[in-house]
Amino acid sequence: MANADVTVQRLTKRYGTNGRTVTALSGIDLTIRAGSVVSIVGSSGCGKSTLLRIVAGLDTDYEGTAALGGARIRGPGLDRGMVFQEHRLLPWLTVEQNIAFGLNGLGAAETRRRVEEHLELVGLAAFARAYPGQLSGGMSQRVAIARALANRPEVLLLDEPFGALDALTRIQMQQEVLRIWQADRTTMILVTHDIDEAIYLGDDVVVMSARPGTVRTVIPVELPRPRDRNSQPFAEIRKRIHAEFFGDGSAGTAYVI
């Protein structure tokens, strides 16, 4: 479905806070092929959210370029959908109203059709009329994904979407995202601090380092899906990523990330 690459070139982002400037991102070069899933891992504060916000168009004050399908990103647009760590559902709207919140100018019949289709997609058709306060964390996040996908974006941006969920729900959600991606091949950029999640879902895992945020390395994950977290090749990739953060030695006293 998606047919536009995301390209980021020599991207540098500085924040000026009371006289001091913080370089959040420095010289980022990345190409995310249309239809692929790219995971981004990195320690907290290394600029992952900043990068996603720039691609989303929420932050347009930066150096370098960020483009979708060759066109420079100048602001938010329906060709990009976003899911945040908190579900960000409107508490006073029902599940179906929350999904319809992002559907504008489509006409009543098409809106209803899209809402139903995406409720079905995330398996929550039975909860169309429930309020967010009645849902579990995992269900809320699935509604947020449905809302982000309802406009059929080229790119889905996920900023630590499962970070607040328990370990078991998180794995279920990863399987769910995989299923959704296999169904329509929307390009996905997934920020996570869960290394297994990054490997399980990503075609590539981008490893970032902090202060200033740079791309340390990009590790391709050439394993067939669904991936077995306990398999030998999976473990080897996990080990490589660990080595990027902690060094090769298993001394356990590596620098704090």
Added chain:
Amino acid sequence: MTAAGDILEVRAAPRLPRLNLGRAGRWAFAAAAPVLLLAVWQALYALGVVRPILLPPPTRIAATLWSLIASGELPRHVGVSALRVLEGFALSASLALALGVAIGLSRTLDRFLDLLIQLVKPIPPIAWIPLAILWFGIGEEAKVYIIVVGGFFPILINTIDGIRQTDTRFVELAKLLEVPRWKFIRQVVLPGALPPIMSGLRIGLNVSWMCVVAAELIAASSGIGYLIMDARQLSQTDVVLAGMATMGVLGKLTDDALRLVERRLITWRTSFGGV
């Protein structure tokens, strides 16, 4: 995950030990404080501690209340005051809500009117009474005017605050989803502002009752305020207190009505109810 079973997860919150009463028990518990007050008051009378001319016992006041109701005098005054409150509150609420929403949404309008509001707001409603009499005489308009002035500002300020407190994360979300302005106001701004707006309405209604009595105390020939003032001139302390008690009950009942509306409108909120 899709099973209906996980729709409500019940969490065991740590709790302070608390009294576990049934519905009737809670009523009785809540009624105990006023009943206790009346009992002490009655006892002071029985012991001869207070002079009945200054503070008649509850039994006397109850008897007075009863005869005032039976004669139709109290219902007539209540009706007059309630109508004034209703008219004044309806006016102040519609004006303050409309202006509050407009100011909340428009920076320009806010900058234009802010100083004026800050200067007029501190003038107590009572201070408007002489002017209202000069303008409208002692007719109905003067009282309604005082009520409008009194209820207007609490509703206005709460409405503006509520709109200003719109969650910036939702503003960002609406930007991402290209939600049209009107839909944003209807589905994000107004529902989010509803709790403070309801608080403002409740305060406004409360102030409206205060204003009607204040206006009637000074210049009126009917209404509860007039009843109280008239009784004072005749040294009928029991009637004064009966009028005051009526005020308390009326204020509570109308506040209850607004709380009911609030609960109907704000079904999503799960707020802290006290330990």
